[in-house]
Amino acid sequence: MSNWADLTNGKRIKHLRGSDLTQQGLADAAGVSLALVQKAEQDRGELSVGSLLKLASALKTDIAVILGQQAPRRGMNRDDRAALHHLSDSVHESALGEWDGIDDPSTLDELTRARDLAWSAYWASDTAKVSSLASKVLMEGQVRYDSATGAEREQLALVLASTYRVAASCANGFGQRDLALSALTSAKLLAKEADDPVMSALLESTLSWIYLRGAKTPRAVAVAERAALAIEPSFSRASRPELLAYGRLMISAAVAASRREDESAADDYISQAHAAAARLGRDERLYGTSFGPTAAKTEAVGIHVALKNYGRALKLASHPAMRKLPKSMSKVARNRYKLDVALAQCAAGLYDQAGDTLIEVGLDAPDWVKHQALPGVIGNRLAKVSTARVRNISELIGVPLIA
Structure with a gap:
């Protein structure tokens, strides 16, 4: 087999599928259409992050393997x-x-x-x-x-x-x-x-994320919804820990709904998260979990990116309050948000800005960014405009973005 990074995404998907699994079988296992699998293997069109998640889960691999950022079985x-x-x-x-x-x-x-x-x-x-x-x-x-x-x-x-x-x-x-x-x-x-119902709620939020990472989006939504109903506060009487847990669960549900491309549900969940954040009034941390106005706003940007509402995402990101994120925001949360912004910038044709944002992330969190899928997605989109720029970014941040 050729060097894994030298293959196209379509050839990598076809290789991972192998001869034992038909295209229809992969489509059924991933919960996508046969046409999507066929287009993916022929490198026609761009795969959404949601589709990549589903295909990676069905192929028992990671998005980074499909994108050529790491070879099969090489791992961490x-x-x-x-x-x-x-x-x-x-x-x-x-x-x-x-x-x-x-x-x-x-x-x-x-x-x-x-x-x-x-x-x-x-x-x-x-x-x-x-x-x-x-x-x-x-x-x-x-x-x-x-x-x-x-x-x-x-x-x-x-x-x-x-x-x-x-x-x-x-x-x-x-x-x-x-x-x-x-x-x-x-x-x-x-x-x-x-x-402790608050701790139990936060554990369900983590379980929802585990299901989401495994592309089991209906279960991810159901877990978050179930836990939110169990702890749902009356905002006039709710304790601050209850508001934090409820808001975080609403974000989990919104993210999962956005991966299902259920815009109505995602909007409803993120609205509930904003309401909980407004009631809190400031960012807070409990049991290792942060939630408040900053989390509600930054997560909303990522949710609209997943829904392909790129203009709305960029409008939210351009708000004065979003231009200078608080120092209390963790490095992981800050850079995950910036990757969402970079993806939206690509979609809007703001390629120079997207490249600059990607560089910011790579320099700020060089070890973390190596394990993320979005840099490869962004790199592939930037490469359609300038492969030289992408190779320069790859060299600068130490991450192979394209073959």
Whole structure:
């Protein structure tokens, strides 16, 4: 086979499909039309991010493989692979009670601080640090939890649940769905024992994202809707944690609906998110999750990009409040938003601006951007105008955007 990056997207899809799966079989497995598969393999037209997600899931691969950013089975780099392996051991061994040898576990306060640092590392895209800190909390926390009683036991349950959740989020970001679901299963059991509806709601938001990453958009919407109904606040009496969890669930539902190209539902969900954000009045963070006016506005841009409402997305992005994002916004959230803006700029023919935005992202988060699909999508669209510019961007940010 030729060098994987030298193939076209269509040839890569055809190779991944192989001789055992027909085009109709791939269409059925992905939930798309036969015509879409045929056009994709013939490199006719552009595939939407939603279609790429569905095809990648049906082919049991990642969008980055279809786009030629990584070869099949090559996966993540050695450091990330080692970090995920360590995290996997901790997730499973802690849940199974395999924590012999930990005679002096950290205190509740120490474990809480380590949990918070693990979430900060996650939002900074530092996989090794997430793995180290989360593993410490899970192993030592389970030892202390096993003998704790009363209020301390409930607090430890929430610390552990939140840490299993950051492990699930990290694993899902790398396409490690089974590890993500294992971590989330343990988290949900602990949240139930602690009887904390806000934590339970946030866990459902993560589950919705796992389904979305696996292109199971109907389930992603259903999970978010179900959890939102369970916690739906009366805005006049709602606690701030309830508003945060509800708003985040509405965003999860809106994102999933946009991937289904259900504009009416997506608009309704994002309107509910805006209402919760307005009631909060400011950005807040709880259990590693941020929500508020900034999240509602930036996520709305991404949702309209997914719906191909590029003009509306750019109009939202051009608002004065969006030109200078708050310093409290995490690096991951900030750059994910900028990739959405770059995609909208491409669609509007603003290729120079899109290239500049892509460079901003690549320089700000060089390790994170390597694992994202959108840079490849944007690169392929920019290449139709100037392959030289795209190759220059690739060299500058260290990411192969085109063959």
